[in-house]
Amino acid sequence: MSNHLTEDQFAKCIVGRPTFEERKHLAECAACGAELDRFRGTISVFRNAVHVGVDARIASQPSPLIQPVAARDPKWRWAFVAATAVVLALIPFAGANRVSPPKAQIETDADELMRTVDLQLSRTIPAPMEPVIALLPAEETQTLSGGVQ
Amino acid sequence: MNMENPVLELDDFDRLVERYRTRVLRFVFVSVRDWDLAETVTQDCFWKAYKHRNAFRGDCSALTWLMRIAVNLVRDHTRSRRFQFWKRAETVRGEDIGDWADRSISPEERAAVNEQVEAVWEATNTLSERQRTVFHLRFVEDLDVGEIAAATGLTENAVNVHLFRAVRGIRKRLGKRK
Numbered sequence: 001m002s003n004h005l006t007e008d009q010f011a012k013c014i015v016g017r018p019t020f021e022e023r024k025h026l027a028e029c030a031a032c033g034a035e036l037d038r039f040r041g042t043i044s045v046f047r048n049a050v051h052v053g054v055d056a057r058i059a060s061q062p063s064p065l066i067q068p069v070a071a072r073d074p075k076w077r078w079a080f081v082a083a084t085a086v087v088l089a090l091i092p093f094a095g096a097n098r099v100s101p102p103k104a105q106i107e108t109d110a111d112e113l114m115r116t117v118d119l120q121l122s123r124t125i126p127a128p129m130e131p132v133i134a135l136l137p138a139e140e141t142q143t144l145s146g147g148v149q
Numbered sequence: 150m151n152m153e154n155p156v157l158e159l160d161d162f163d164r165l166v167e168r169y170r171t172r173v174l175r176f177v178f179v180s181v182r183d184w185d186l187a188e189t190v191t192q193d194c195f196w197k198a199y200k201h202r203n204a205f206r207g208d209c210s211a212l213t214w215l216m217r218i219a220v221n222l223v224r225d226h227t228r229s230r231r232f233q234f235w236k237r238a239e240t241v242r243g244e245d246i247g248d249w250a251d252r253s254i255s256p257e258e259r260a261a262v263n264e265q266v267e268a269v270w271e272a273t274n275t276l277s278e279r280q281r282t283v284f285h286l287r288f289v290e291d292l293d294v295g296e297i298a299a300a301t302g303l304t305e306n307a308v309n310v311h312l313f314r315a316v317r318g319i320r321k322r323l324g325k326r327k
Binding site: 007008010011012014015017039042043045046047049050051054055057058 | 266313316317320321323
C-alpha cells in the first residue's frame with residue numbers, strides 16, 4: 001500500500017478540508033506537496049485565463065442598458081401571434097359588412113361612367129394636350145389632330 | 150462598499166451593475182459557454198434584480214444575491230430543450246480559452262498553459278450541473294462555501310460534497326489526458 005495521499009484525500013485538501021493527518025503528511029511528503037501545488041497551479045491558470053478573456057470581452061463593449069428583453073417573452077410572442085391570426089381571419093368578412101349603395105345610385109354611376117368613356121374615345125388627342133392645341137390656329141389644329149369627329 | 154448593509158448597495162443600481170457585471174457575466178459564460186447567451190442571461194439577471202430589488206432583505210451580500218439569480222437563470226437555460234440542441238454546436242472551445250492565457254510568457258510556456266486550460270475547460274464539461282456550478286463559484290469566482298450555499302440554495306455540507314466530487318472528477322479527467 002502506498003504511503004502517499006489517496007485521490008479522495010487530495011480532493012479534500014484541494015477543497016480546503018484536510019484532516020490533521022493529511023496536513024501533516026503534506027508537510028512531510030515532498031511528492032504529495034508538489035502534486036497538490038501542481039493541481040492548484042493548473043486551476044489557477046484556468047481561472048486567470050477565464051478572467052483575462054472575460055475582462056477583454058467586456059472592455060471591448062460599452063456597458064449595456066439593463067432592460068427587459070420583451071421580444072423573448074413567450075407570453076407576449078403568443079399574444080402577438082394570436083392577435084395577428086384574428087386580424088387575418090376577419091379580413092374576408094370586412095368587405096361583407098360594407099353597406100351597398102341603392103340600386104338607382106348604381107345605375108346613375110354606370111351611366112356617368114359610360115359618358116366619361118364615350119368622351120375619352122371621341123377625343124382625337126390626349127386630354128392633357130387639349131390646352132396646347134387650343135393655342136394653335138384652327139386649320140393647323142385640324143391637320144395635327146386629324147380633324148374633329 | 151456597503152458591507153454593513155447590502156440593501157444600500159441596490160439604491161444606486163447603475164453602480165451595482167458596473168461593479169458586478171463582470172463577475173456575473175464570467176460565471177454565466179463558463180456555465181453556458183456561449184457569449185451571446187451569456188450576455189443575454191446576464192442582462193436578464195440584472196433586470197430581475199432591478200425588478201425585485203425591494204424583496205432583497207440584505208441577509209447576504211448583493212453579489213451573492215445576484216449570483217443566486219444567475220444560478221437559477223443558468224439552470225433554467227441549461228435545462229431547456231433549445232439549449233440542449235445548441236450545446237452540440239458549442240461556440241467557445243477549450244483552445245479558444247487557452248488563447249486567453251498570459252501573452253507575456255514564452256511560446257513554450259504558453260503552449261503548456263493552453264493545454265492545461267483546455268484540459269480543465271473540457272473536464273468541467275463532464276461534471277454534473279451542480280458540481281460545475283459549485284466548482285466555478287469556488288475556483289473561478291473565489292466565493293467561500295457559505296456564499297456558494299447562499300447562491301445555490303444548498304447546505305454548506307452539500308456544497309462541500311459537490312466540490313469534493315467536482316475536484317475528484319476533474320483530477321480523474323486530467324489524469325486521463327497524460
